[in-house]
Amino acid sequence: MSTDTTLPPGFEDLQRFADLALPTERERNARRLAGPYEQLKDLYDHVLPRLDAIFDYLNPMGMDLPDNAARLSNLALMLAEVAPAVEFYQQPDVIDGFDPGRFEIFQ
Amino acid sequence: MTLSTDAQKVTRWDKKYPALGTGPVPVTPCIDPAFFELERTRVFGRTWLYFGRAETMPNAGDFRVKKFAVSNAEVLVSRGNDGVLRAFHNVCPHRGNQLVPGERGCAKLFSCGFHGWGFDTDGSLRFVPAQQQFFDFDKRDHGLKPVAIDEWEGFVFISFAKPPLQNARDYLGEMGAGLTGYPFHTMTQNFKYSLTYNANWKIALDAFQEFYHVSLVHSRSLGKTVRSKENPYSNSLDIKVHPLHRTFSGYANPGFAPTPVEMAAFKSGISMAERFAKGGSGAGSRADHLPPGVNPTRSANWSFDVNVVFPNLAIDVLDGMYFTHEFWPLAVDRVYHEVNMWFPPVRNASELFSRQHSAVELRDSILEDGANLERVHAGLKSGAITDFILQDEEVAIRHGHKVIDAFVYSDDPLSTATGLAREAR
Numbered sequence: 016m017s018t019d020t021t022l023p024p025g026f027e028d029l030q031r032f033a034d035l036a037l038p039t040e041r042e043r044n045a046r047r048l049a050g051p052y053e054q055l056k057d058l059y060d061h062v063l064p065r066l067d068a069i070f071d072y073l074n075p076m077g078m079d080l081p082d083n084a085a086r087l088s089n090l091a092l093m094l095a096e097v098a099p100a101v102e103f104y105q106q107p108d109v110i111d112g113f114d115p116g117r118f119e120i121f122q
Numbered sequence: 123m124t125l126s127t128d129a130q131k132v133t134r135w136d137k138k139y140p141a142l143g144t145g146p147v148p149v150t151p152c153i154d155p156a157f158f159e160l161e162r163t164r165v166f167g168r169t170w171l172y173f174g175r176a177e178t179m180p181n182a183g184d185f186r187v188k189k190f191a192v193s194n195a196e197v198l199v200s201r202g203n204d205g206v207l208r209a210f211h212n213v214c215p216h217r218g219n220q221l222v223p224g225e226r227g228c229a230k231l232f233s234c235g236f237h238g239w240g241f242d243t244d245g246s247l248r249f250v251p252a253q254q255q256f257f258d259f260d261k262r263d264h265g266l267k268p269v270a271i272d273e274w275e276g277f278v279f280i281s282f283a284k285p286p287l288q289n290a291r292d293y294l295g296e297m298g299a300g301l302t303g304y305p306f307h308t309m310t311q312n313f314k315y316s317l318t319y320n321a322n323w324k325i326a327l328d329a330f331q332e333f334y335h336v337s338l339v340h341s342r343s344l345g346k347t348v349r350s351k352e353n354p355y356s357n358s359l360d361i362k363v364h365p366l367h368r369t370f371s372g373y374a375n376p377g378f379a380p381t382p383v384e385m386a387a388f389k390s391g392i393s394m395a396e397r398f399a400k401g402g403s404g405a406g407s408r409a410d411h412l413p414p415g416v417n418p419t420r421s422a423n424w425s426f427d428v429n430v431v432f433p434n435l436a437i438d439v440l441d442g443m444y445f446t447h448e449f450w451p452l453a454v455d456r457v458y459h460e461v462n463m464w465f466p467p468v469r470n471a472s473e474l475f476s477r478q479h480s481a482v483e484l485r486d487s488i489l490e491d492g493a494n495l496e497r498v499h500a501g502l503k504s505g506a507i508t509d510f511i512l513q514d515e516e517v518a519i520r521h522g523h524k525v526i527d528a529f530v531y532s533d534d535p536l537s538t539a540t541g542l543a544r545e546a547r
Contacts, residue, residue, distance in 0.1 A: 040313070040478065044485075059383075066386050066475075073471035080471070088471040095479035098383035099486045103342045110342060113317065113492030118485070121314035 022090070023072060023083045029065060029090060032058050036090035041120040043089075043096040048115055050107040055097040062094045135361050135517040141542045142363070146509030147523050149502045152322040157530070158454035165433050165529045166192045169366075170272065170279035170286060170293050172435040172448060173199055175464075177276060177310050179207065183228045183243050187212050191458070192451045193282050197269050198222055198232070202244040207273065209280045210245050210266035221266070232266075241266055274298055276307045277437075287536065297364045297429055300415015304439060309464035313481040316460045317492055321499035323434060323451040324523070326459055329491050330447050331430050331518040333358060333372060339494070344487045347398035348425050350375040357515055360419045365539040366432035366525055368518045371418055374399050374425035383479060391473035392465055394480035397440040398425040412441065430518060432525055442466070445484065455499060461488060 185200040240249035245266035272290035333356035378399035528538035
């Protein structure tokens with residue numbers, strides 16, 4: 016298994032978030048729940064302003080992405096994962112929610 | 123234009139459906155083990171039960187196995203070489219072993235892991251080791267045990283009734299007719315989730331068949347998409363009781379202010395929050411391409427419709443995506459809740475982002491819903507209350523409980539349910 020976590024050229028500013036660019040929703044959710052919140056908020060604050068640039072880069076490639084582009088896409092998906100934590104709850108998990116450990120994500 | 127006129131109007135569903143009454147609804151059916159035993163046979167043993175989407179088994183040999191714990195059964199649905207979907211008990215007729223151990227796949231032959239009996243994808247017995255040592259044996263007599271199967275708009279249903287009361291189209295009835303033509307079959311991208319609650323299955327279902335809870339339970343999240351100052355309790359645009367099923371049509375907040383990531387998702391593709399809330403973009407703009415049963419009032423302030431298929435399936439339809447809730451009883455105090463979101467296939471990274479964001483928001487809102495269910499069951503078990511006190515907007519719950527009663531206690535539940543659904547003239 017490759018340990019390369021390089022993002023495509025032009026996205027060096029987001030490189031420090033690359034280890035949060037996990038490939039499955041289950042892993043991204045587990046990572047969000049693990050926190051800390053400050054790290055999720057940091058990702059939110061820095062990836063959101065770059066979203067247009069991310070999709071300008073990725074969309075012409077369709078769905079067949081090389082490894083570093085797939086990593087960038089996964090970083091955008093991690094923004095989707097942490098968005099409610101930042102925008103709704105201001106903490107990693109749902110406030111007064113059902114135990115996420117008993118919630119199964121199939122993808 | 124006054125955007126929320128239709129939602130402000132106090133529609134009295136009790137006047138529309140007088141046979142449903144306004145009285146309290148007993149809680150006993152949610153906690154009584156004897157009632158649950160009756161539900162196994164009188165409800166789940168007599169109705170059509172949702173199996174899955176036909177597109178998930180497109181090719182000859184494709185199969186899926188699904189557990190129906192409430193009926194102590196496992197059903198194997200397989201697409202034969204003739205393209206026909208068939209359903210069988212997942213049981214080898216030789217000694218009763220579970221035939222297919224997995225959940226899905228593609229097979230040319232189903233081979234039992236006990237003694238190697240082999241079955242064709244159409245259920246016929248093809249191969250028996252040491253066949254000459256059996257007595258008066260004809261392979262044609264020993265195929266897989268069939269289960270009734272039918273399909274409506276790509277929704278595959280099975281039934282343990284022998285024979286089922288009606289075909290699936292008639293079973294879905296007026297509600298199904300109103301949804302026919304919605305492009306379910308084009309929405310093949312799936313996000314799947316499940317939870318198991320220590321609660322009766324009806325407690326779980328009922329939490330997903332009213333909007334009354336939205337303003338409080340979802341106050342931090344999606345609630346703002348479907349309520350406004352004019353409609354603070356997310357009253358429904360319309361509620362339609364079909365004899366067995368029910369549809370309620372959700373209000374959209376025309377003044378909804380999306381969060382930054384919601385706004386990014388709007389720009390990127392189909393976004394649930396946007397679809398929930400964008401109704402204010404113009405009267406009729408959401409209606410013309412949808413079948414008459416979707417957004418039935420043709421309201422510009424429409425978010426989505428909840429279509430509850432008796433007994434335990436909800437098909438929640440938006441413009442451009444839909445999701446299903448299934449509530450499968452495991453015991454009187456235990457239910458398996460499966461959620462599937464369905465979107466058109468994704469074409470690029472930004473569409474994937476918007477769909478994933480929708481899925482995360484729905485997932486989190488379900489966690490918000492789920493928190494109360496076990497508390498409710500514990501509360502009912504305490505015996506502190508004997509009845510649910512339901513308001514007018516909770517009429518779907520009232521209807522659901524009465525239809526279950528009809529199945530449990532009546533030998534002609536369809537007639538009883540038809541009487542319950544009769545509209546006042």
